């Protein structure tokens with residue numbers, strides 16, 4: 001019986017049939033019960049032998065803002081930083097996980113920036129003080145960001161034992177890692193984070209002679 005199931009699973013895999021993969025859904029709220037947007041939810045393999053996606057991501061500069069506010073990539077991914085504004089920006093990061101600078105530029109830089117170390121990266125613009133965005137570089141292909149309702153959904157996770165990590169750029173403290181089991185059925189958890197409110201920085205109006 002066990003052997004015939006194993007054989008049929010192998011046959012399914014060979015035929016490109018359905019692969020039994022689990023999913024994880026998180027609902028993240030503050031300790032006061034308010035949904036948290038832009039929380040990073042990462043399901044990390046306990047054994048770090050997961051194929052790298054080397055995916056790409058894009059963080060735009062538009063209307064003198066960095067968009068999106070939070071980006072998650074797997075270690076080794078390349079990020080493009082196109083400037084969609086009709087004037088120059090000067091992008092920089094002083095974060096140990098990735099220090100770089102793209103000096104005063106317009107349009108799309110020829111080379112993307114490769115994020116080769118896991119960690120947090122804070123981005124800013126030398127010209128426009130209020131511009132900010134964050135990149136979390138993680139050693140897992142299984143991650144998602146919460147939406148405005150505090151929900152994040154990760155699919156195609158092979159069943160097994162994982163560590164769950166939560167991160168937010170304005171967290172007062174990072175919640176401790178916890179162990180989770182991913183099975184064939186969806187896993188759902190309600191999670192709490194202690195987040196500082198986002199304080200809007202002053203953005204002066206665009207003037208003809210001054211951006």
Ligand SMILES: [Cu+2]
Pocket residue numbers: 064088089090125126127128131
């Ligand atoms: Cu700028």
